[in-house]
Amino acid sequence: GGGAVAEARVVGRKGWLLHFRGQVHPGGHDYVNYSFGIRQEALSLFGGRTSEGLLVAEGHSSRYFEEMRNATFCAVFPGNGWGHIEAPILMGCIPVIVQDGILSPWEDTLDFTQLALRIPRAKLPQLPSLLRAVPESRVRAMQRGLANVWERFTYSSLAIAERERLERERAEREARCSAAGGGGHACSDDQPLPAAYMMHPALTGRDAIDTLMQVLKARLVQRERGTR
Structure with a gap:
Protein backbone atom coordinates (compact mmCIF):
# COMPACT_ATOMS: atom_id res chain seq x y z
CA GLY A 1 0.00 0.00 0.00
CA THR A 154 3.51 16.93 -9.31
CA TYR A 155 0.58 16.98 -11.75
CA SER A 156 -0.18 13.31 -11.23
CA SER A 157 -3.94 13.75 -11.68
CA LEU A 158 -3.37 14.58 -15.35
CA ALA A 159 -1.31 11.44 -15.90
CA ILE A 160 -3.85 9.35 -14.01
CA ALA A 161 -6.68 10.73 -16.17
CA GLU A 162 -4.70 9.99 -19.34
CA ARG A 163 -3.96 6.45 -18.24
CA GLU A 164 -7.63 5.87 -17.47
CA ARG A 165 -8.51 7.19 -20.95
CA LEU A 166 -6.04 4.83 -22.61
CA GLU A 167 -7.31 1.87 -20.61
CA ARG A 168 -10.91 2.77 -21.47
CA GLU A 169 -10.10 2.96 -25.19
CA ARG A 170 -8.36 -0.41 -25.00
CA ALA A 171 -11.43 -2.00 -23.39
CA GLU A 172 -13.70 -0.45 -26.04
CA ARG A 173 -11.52 -1.83 -28.87
CA GLU A 174 -11.63 -5.31 -27.36
CA ALA A 175 -15.42 -5.07 -26.92
CA ARG A 176 -15.91 -4.04 -30.56
CA CYS A 177 -13.69 -6.90 -31.69
CA SER A 178 -15.72 -9.42 -29.67
CA ALA A 179 -19.00 -7.98 -30.97
CA ALA A 180 -17.74 -8.39 -34.53
CA GLY A 181 -17.25 -12.10 -34.00
CA GLY A 182 -13.70 -12.15 -32.83
CA GLY A 183 -12.71 -13.93 -29.70
CA GLY A 184 -9.94 -15.18 -27.51
CA HIS A 185 -6.46 -13.93 -28.13
CA ALA A 186 -7.53 -12.30 -31.41
CA CYS A 187 -9.37 -9.62 -29.45
CA SER A 188 -6.78 -9.21 -26.73
CA ASP A 189 -5.03 -5.84 -26.98
CA ASP A 190 -1.52 -6.58 -25.74
CA GLN A 191 -0.15 -3.21 -26.79
CA PRO A 192 1.50 -1.84 -23.63
CA LEU A 193 0.58 1.57 -22.34
CA PRO A 194 3.20 4.27 -22.91
CA ALA A 195 5.91 4.18 -20.27
CA ALA A 196 4.95 7.67 -19.12
CA TYR A 197 1.65 6.29 -17.84
CA MET A 198 3.01 3.21 -16.07
CA MET A 199 2.96 5.22 -12.89
CA HIS A 200 3.83 4.68 -9.28
CA PRO A 201 1.18 2.36 -7.78
CA ALA A 202 0.73 4.65 -4.76
CA LEU A 203 -0.36 7.71 -6.74
CA THR A 204 -3.55 9.22 -5.37
CA GLY A 205 -4.17 12.28 -7.54
CA ARG A 206 -3.64 14.56 -4.52
CA ASP A 207 -1.27 16.67 -6.56
CA ALA A 208 -0.46 20.35 -7.13
CA ILE A 209 -3.86 20.99 -8.72
CA ASP A 210 -5.69 19.38 -5.80
CA THR A 211 -3.54 21.34 -3.33
CA LEU A 212 -4.26 24.62 -5.11
CA MET A 213 -7.99 23.94 -5.03
CA GLN A 214 -7.83 23.22 -1.30
CA VAL A 215 -5.96 26.47 -0.70
CA LEU A 216 -8.50 28.46 -2.73
CA LYS A 217 -11.44 26.84 -0.93
CA ALA A 218 -9.87 27.60 2.46
CA ARG A 219 -9.32 31.23 1.49
CA LEU A 220 -12.90 31.51 0.24
CA VAL A 221 -14.19 30.19 3.57
CA GLN A 222 -12.01 32.68 5.45
CA ARG A 223 -13.25 35.49 3.24
CA GLU A 224 -16.90 34.53 3.77
CA ARG A 225 -16.41 34.37 7.53
CA GLY A 226 -14.81 37.80 7.44
CA THR A 227 -17.85 39.34 5.74
CA ARG A 228 -20.37 38.00 8.25
Whole structure:
Protein backbone atom coordinates (compact mmCIF):
# COMPACT_ATOMS: atom_id res chain seq x y z
CA GLY A 1 0.00 0.00 0.00
CA GLY A 2 0.90 3.68 -0.01
CA GLY A 3 2.17 3.54 3.57
CA ALA A 4 4.64 0.79 2.73
CA VAL A 5 5.84 2.67 -0.34
CA ALA A 6 6.29 5.84 1.72
CA GLU A 7 8.17 3.96 4.43
CA ALA A 8 10.55 2.55 1.81
CA ARG A 9 11.81 6.11 1.28
CA VAL A 10 12.84 6.40 4.93
CA VAL A 11 16.45 5.23 4.80
CA GLY A 12 18.32 7.64 7.08
CA ARG A 13 21.56 9.30 6.08
CA LYS A 14 22.81 8.61 2.57
CA GLY A 15 26.12 8.89 0.70
CA TRP A 16 26.33 12.65 0.17
CA LEU A 17 25.74 15.00 3.08
CA LEU A 18 24.82 17.95 0.82
CA HIS A 19 24.06 18.25 -2.88
CA PHE A 20 23.76 21.28 -5.12
CA ARG A 21 24.22 21.70 -8.84
CA GLY A 22 23.01 24.63 -10.89
CA GLN A 23 23.81 27.91 -12.53
CA VAL A 24 26.17 30.14 -10.62
CA HIS A 25 27.37 32.44 -13.37
CA PRO A 26 24.58 32.46 -16.02
CA GLY A 27 25.89 32.74 -19.55
CA GLY A 28 29.46 32.70 -18.28
CA HIS A 29 29.12 36.19 -16.83
CA ASP A 30 30.06 37.17 -13.31
CA TYR A 31 26.62 38.32 -12.20
CA VAL A 32 27.31 39.09 -8.56
CA ASN A 33 23.64 39.79 -7.88
CA TYR A 34 22.38 36.51 -9.38
CA SER A 35 20.91 34.40 -6.56
CA PHE A 36 21.63 37.36 -4.25
CA GLY A 37 25.19 36.05 -4.27
CA ILE A 38 24.15 32.92 -2.34
CA ARG A 39 25.10 30.38 -5.01
CA GLN A 40 28.43 32.10 -5.56
CA GLU A 41 29.18 32.05 -1.84
CA ALA A 42 28.16 28.40 -1.51
CA LEU A 43 30.40 27.38 -4.42
CA SER A 44 33.30 29.32 -2.90
CA LEU A 45 32.76 27.74 0.52
CA PHE A 46 31.93 24.17 -0.40
CA GLY A 47 33.05 23.51 -3.98
CA GLY A 48 35.72 20.83 -4.32
CA ARG A 49 35.03 19.32 -0.90
CA THR A 50 33.59 16.01 -2.09
CA SER A 51 35.78 14.07 0.36
CA GLU A 52 33.72 15.71 3.12
CA GLY A 53 30.44 14.60 1.57
CA LEU A 54 29.72 17.96 -0.05
CA LEU A 55 28.79 17.78 -3.74
CA VAL A 56 28.43 21.47 -4.60
CA ALA A 57 29.24 22.32 -8.21
CA GLU A 58 28.33 24.69 -11.02
CA GLY A 59 26.39 23.42 -14.03
CA HIS A 60 24.55 20.15 -14.46
CA SER A 61 25.34 16.47 -14.74
CA SER A 62 23.85 13.49 -16.54
CA ARG A 63 23.69 11.91 -13.07
CA TYR A 64 21.90 14.89 -11.54
CA PHE A 65 18.86 13.01 -10.24
CA GLU A 66 20.89 9.98 -9.19
CA GLU A 67 23.13 12.29 -7.16
CA MET A 68 20.08 13.78 -5.47
CA ARG A 69 18.69 10.35 -4.62
CA ASN A 70 22.02 9.52 -2.98
CA ALA A 71 22.17 12.73 -0.91
CA THR A 72 20.70 13.31 2.53
CA PHE A 73 20.25 17.07 2.07
CA CYS A 74 19.83 19.19 -1.07
CA ALA A 75 20.44 22.93 -1.03
CA VAL A 76 17.62 25.17 -2.25
CA PHE A 77 19.06 28.53 -3.27
CA PRO A 78 17.29 31.33 -5.16
CA GLY A 79 17.83 31.39 -8.91
CA ASN A 80 15.69 32.17 -11.92
CA GLY A 81 12.75 30.43 -10.28
CA TRP A 82 11.74 29.64 -6.70
CA GLY A 83 14.83 27.72 -5.70
CA HIS A 84 14.08 24.48 -7.59
CA ILE A 85 12.68 22.73 -4.53
CA GLU A 86 10.55 20.27 -6.50
CA ALA A 87 13.39 18.04 -7.72
CA PRO A 88 14.86 17.37 -4.25
CA ILE A 89 11.40 16.58 -2.88
CA LEU A 90 10.67 14.14 -5.72
CA MET A 91 14.09 12.50 -5.26
CA GLY A 92 13.61 12.06 -1.52
CA CYS A 93 16.37 14.53 -0.67
CA ILE A 94 15.64 16.77 2.33
CA PRO A 95 15.52 20.40 1.11
CA VAL A 96 17.74 22.91 2.89
CA ILE A 97 16.22 26.29 2.08
CA VAL A 98 18.58 29.27 2.14
CA GLN A 99 16.59 32.20 0.78
CA ASP A 100 15.59 34.71 3.43
CA GLY A 101 12.16 36.23 2.89
CA ILE A 102 11.27 33.99 -0.08
CA LEU A 103 8.69 31.24 0.34
CA SER A 104 8.95 27.99 -1.58
CA PRO A 105 5.86 26.49 -3.26
CA TRP A 106 3.31 25.34 -0.64
CA GLU A 107 5.57 26.49 2.21
CA ASP A 108 2.71 28.52 3.66
CA THR A 109 0.30 25.60 3.18
CA LEU A 110 2.17 22.46 4.24
CA ASP A 111 4.06 22.07 7.51
CA PHE A 112 7.57 22.46 6.11
CA THR A 113 9.13 21.83 9.54
CA GLN A 114 8.22 18.17 8.91
CA LEU A 115 10.04 17.87 5.59
CA ALA A 116 12.69 20.58 5.17
CA LEU A 117 15.20 22.80 6.94
CA ARG A 118 15.32 26.57 6.60
CA ILE A 119 18.73 28.10 7.30
CA PRO A 120 19.34 31.88 7.51
CA ARG A 121 21.72 33.27 4.89
CA ALA A 122 24.02 34.48 7.66
CA LYS A 123 24.62 30.87 8.74
CA LEU A 124 25.58 29.60 5.28
CA PRO A 125 29.27 29.14 6.24
CA GLN A 126 28.16 26.86 9.08
CA LEU A 127 25.93 24.72 6.87
CA PRO A 128 27.98 21.46 6.93
CA SER A 129 28.26 21.45 10.72
CA LEU A 130 24.57 22.31 11.08
CA LEU A 131 23.60 19.39 8.85
CA ARG A 132 25.90 16.94 10.62
CA ALA A 133 24.27 17.95 13.90
CA VAL A 134 20.78 16.95 12.74
CA PRO A 135 19.84 13.79 14.69
CA GLU A 136 19.28 10.61 12.72
CA SER A 137 15.75 10.43 14.12
CA ARG A 138 14.92 13.82 12.62
CA VAL A 139 16.48 12.87 9.28
CA ARG A 140 14.16 9.87 9.12
CA ALA A 141 11.17 11.93 10.25
CA MET A 142 11.75 14.47 7.46
CA GLN A 143 12.21 11.69 4.90
CA ARG A 144 8.87 10.34 6.05
CA GLY A 145 7.41 13.82 5.67
CA LEU A 146 8.70 14.00 2.09
CA ALA A 147 7.28 10.57 1.32
CA ASN A 148 3.87 11.75 2.47
CA VAL A 149 3.69 14.96 0.42
CA TRP A 150 5.87 14.55 -2.69
CA GLU A 151 2.85 14.05 -4.93
CA ARG A 152 1.73 17.58 -4.02
CA PHE A 153 4.60 18.83 -6.19
CA THR A 154 3.51 16.93 -9.31
CA TYR A 155 0.58 16.98 -11.75
CA SER A 156 -0.18 13.31 -11.23
CA SER A 157 -3.94 13.75 -11.68
CA LEU A 158 -3.37 14.58 -15.35
CA ALA A 159 -1.31 11.44 -15.90
CA ILE A 160 -3.85 9.35 -14.01
CA ALA A 161 -6.68 10.73 -16.17
CA GLU A 162 -4.70 9.99 -19.34
CA ARG A 163 -3.96 6.45 -18.24
CA GLU A 164 -7.63 5.87 -17.47
CA ARG A 165 -8.51 7.19 -20.95
CA LEU A 166 -6.04 4.83 -22.61
CA GLU A 167 -7.31 1.87 -20.61
CA ARG A 168 -10.91 2.77 -21.47
CA GLU A 169 -10.10 2.96 -25.19
CA ARG A 170 -8.36 -0.41 -25.00
CA ALA A 171 -11.43 -2.00 -23.39
CA GLU A 172 -13.70 -0.45 -26.04
CA ARG A 173 -11.52 -1.83 -28.87
CA GLU A 174 -11.63 -5.31 -27.36
CA ALA A 175 -15.42 -5.07 -26.92
CA ARG A 176 -15.91 -4.04 -30.56
CA CYS A 177 -13.69 -6.90 -31.69
CA SER A 178 -15.72 -9.42 -29.67
CA ALA A 179 -19.00 -7.98 -30.97
CA ALA A 180 -17.74 -8.39 -34.53
CA GLY A 181 -17.25 -12.10 -34.00
CA GLY A 182 -13.70 -12.15 -32.83
CA GLY A 183 -12.71 -13.93 -29.70
CA GLY A 184 -9.94 -15.18 -27.51
CA HIS A 185 -6.46 -13.93 -28.13
CA ALA A 186 -7.53 -12.30 -31.41
CA CYS A 187 -9.37 -9.62 -29.45
CA SER A 188 -6.78 -9.21 -26.73
CA ASP A 189 -5.03 -5.84 -26.98
CA ASP A 190 -1.52 -6.58 -25.74
CA GLN A 191 -0.15 -3.21 -26.79
CA PRO A 192 1.50 -1.84 -23.63
CA LEU A 193 0.58 1.57 -22.34
CA PRO A 194 3.20 4.27 -22.91
CA ALA A 195 5.91 4.18 -20.27
CA ALA A 196 4.95 7.67 -19.12
CA TYR A 197 1.65 6.29 -17.84
CA MET A 198 3.01 3.21 -16.07
CA MET A 199 2.96 5.22 -12.89
CA HIS A 200 3.83 4.68 -9.28
CA PRO A 201 1.18 2.36 -7.78
CA ALA A 202 0.73 4.65 -4.76
CA LEU A 203 -0.36 7.71 -6.74
CA THR A 204 -3.55 9.22 -5.37
CA GLY A 205 -4.17 12.28 -7.54
CA ARG A 206 -3.64 14.56 -4.52
CA ASP A 207 -1.27 16.67 -6.56
CA ALA A 208 -0.46 20.35 -7.13
CA ILE A 209 -3.86 20.99 -8.72
CA ASP A 210 -5.69 19.38 -5.80
CA THR A 211 -3.54 21.34 -3.33
CA LEU A 212 -4.26 24.62 -5.11
CA MET A 213 -7.99 23.94 -5.03
CA GLN A 214 -7.83 23.22 -1.30
CA VAL A 215 -5.96 26.47 -0.70
CA LEU A 216 -8.50 28.46 -2.73
CA LYS A 217 -11.44 26.84 -0.93
CA ALA A 218 -9.87 27.60 2.46
CA ARG A 219 -9.32 31.23 1.49
CA LEU A 220 -12.90 31.51 0.24
CA VAL A 221 -14.19 30.19 3.57
CA GLN A 222 -12.01 32.68 5.45
CA ARG A 223 -13.25 35.49 3.24
CA GLU A 224 -16.90 34.53 3.77
CA ARG A 225 -16.41 34.37 7.53
CA GLY A 226 -14.81 37.80 7.44
CA THR A 227 -17.85 39.34 5.74
CA ARG A 228 -20.37 38.00 8.25
